[in-house]
Amino acid sequence: MKPREKLTGLRLRLYEIIFEADTAAGRLFDLVLLACIVGSVITIMIESVQSIRALYGPWFRGLELFFTGIFTLEYLARAWVVPQRRRYVFSFFGIVDLLSILPSYLALLIPGAQSLMVIRSVRLIRIFRILKLSRHIGESQNLVRALKASQHKITVFLVTVLTTVVITGTLMYMIEGAEHGFTSIPRSIYWAIVTMTTVGYGDIAPQTTLGQTMASFIMILGYGILAVPTGIVSAEMVQLKQQEKISTQVCPHCLKDGHDADAVFCKFCGSSLNA
Secondary structure (H helix, E strand, O other), rough: OOOOOOOOOOOOOHHHHHHHHHHHHHHHHHHHHHHHHHHHHHHHHHHHHHHHHHHHHHHHHHHHHHHHHHHHHHHHHHHHHOOHHHHHHOOHHHHHHHOOOOHHHHHOOOOHHHHHHHHHHHHHHHHHHHHOOOOHHHHHHHHHHHHHOOOHHHHHHHHHHHHHHHHHHHHHHHHHHHHOOOOOOOHHHHHHHHHOOOOOOOOOOOOOOHHHHHHHHHHHHHHHHHHHHHHHHHHHHHHHHHHHHHOOOOOOOOOOOOOEEOOEEEOOOOOOOOO
16 A cells, blocks of 8 residues: 655645635635636626627636636646545546636637536535535535435335326327327327426417316426425435434333433433433
8 A cells, every 4th residue: 555645845835725724825725716716607607698708708718718727727736735646636526626627628629618617616615615614514415315315205206296297198188189289198298297397388288178177287286296305305304313313322221212312311211321
């Protein structure tokens, strides 16, 4: 196993500035970097407006080159000062840092590729570390765990919804027919999905009384269906919260578990949990 490289001198100082936000210099570096990321993303979005690009195109290209130069130097600096270079390069943030500068160079070969530079907005995730919001990362991890825990229930729910839109779409095709815009079963299923999700584009609409009655039923059903995934995930998150607050300690007297993490006495028999 290769021994871990020890940082000294300039590399150590740059490492503390670039990768740590506990010092004044490191915090200033990260805030300036975030300002550059926001400025770069705003520049890309404004440049996409044709009328503005026609007037200030050279200025926008200059700003893009400026931001690209900063991010390129920053990426090279990170790769130079980090002790385990390979781990950084293939890490999540390492890949994002690289992808944030590649579109600028691809634009030299592929016109319009610079629009992909909006991926730089992903780098704003670092604001959690800079502004000491790490507790919110823990909350996001709880959300991910809740989604994983409820994946089977959500799968059953999605299969049920899919079956419902297939059946209702087919019925609407039989009821309305091609003369009212329901030219095929797939197109009718598209209408059922749009209606059930309460989007309602209006490009297809039932004309018969029976069809409008069924459409009303599907719309009312859609409101109820939208609440189901939220309830499933919320229930899993509440359960995770309860699990976090309950210890696995067993009472030595009544042998029951399920006590609070900070409990001193058994809530079932009142005996000391430490006896």
